[in-house]
Amino acid sequence: MSITKKTRLFALVAALAMVLAACGSDSGSGSTTTTGSSGDLELKKPGTLVVCTDVPYPPMEFVQDGDYTGFDIELMRAIAEDLGLTMEVAEPGWEAITGGLAFETDCDVAASSITITDERKENVDFSDPYFEAEQSLLVKEGSGISDLADMAGKKLAVQTGTTGHFYARDNGPEGIEIVEFQDADGPLLAMEAGQVDGFMTDLVVTQDFVNSHEGFEVVATYPTDEVYGLAVKKDGAPNLLAALNASLKKLRDNGTYDRIYNEWFGN
Ligand code: ARG
DSSP states (O other), rough: OOHHHHHHHHHHHHHHHHHHHHHHHOOOTTTTSSSOSSSOOOOSSSSSEEEEEOOTTTBBBEETTEEEESSHHHHHHHHHHHHOOOEEEOOOOHHHHHOOOOOOTTTTTTTTOOBHHHHHTTTEOOOOOOOOEEEEEEEEEEEEEEEEGGGGGGGEETTSSSHHHHHHHHHTTTOOOOEESSSEEEEEEEHTTSSSSSEEEEEEHHHHHHHHHHTTTEEEEEEEEEEEEOOTTTTTHHHHHHHHHHHHHHHHTTHHHHHHHHHHHHH
């Protein structure tokens, strides 16, 4: 066998070994992916998926005993594992996420109950939808408020730049006082302290609050047909986006999505 033939054969065997390694389902190691995505995942740090989120937004993303958890976080943990990546979490702030700035610095992907909107699509690219949402109005029990229309002359808390904020701004009655907070902790603390009369945000969050706090109720829901997407850098991460979508589909098909869903929301 000539030298060149030997070299070619060696190259062929090496290539085959790499293909086999990539096909293996060893999810914990290295940079192999099991989702069939090809190419560089455009990660900030090779081998690590930096997931950006805005906490607290329980039960979707929050810190418990010093660790990030919640539906979004556990879903991302499963996606990172599927992609053979180590997950890290960062908190660049809500408006840096939806405005796209976060992807210039820390973040590979954001998972933060982000409603897919046309406006946001100008700043970030979204994955396929992975969760459905609607708006809701949280008030103190016995407040006499039963709808947004009853909030004239009253204080409604919102997280700045969220769909709840926009919904209240566009549909609230004349004389409503919208009180803005930078994160979702502010409205919940203000509700508990009796400093505001209501909080408008996604039902999944107000419902969780009612379940874990005495004396509050969700008096109205508003079917806004919202769906959440994972966000990545606008026009900057096509391979990562394809890998995230492939992984989401795989986790839905193999029951992992449902298992995580049931852990957080029951059947
Ligand atoms: N779904 C709403 C939106 O996209 C609220 C999301 C707020 N998320 C958060 N982690 N605070 O505007």
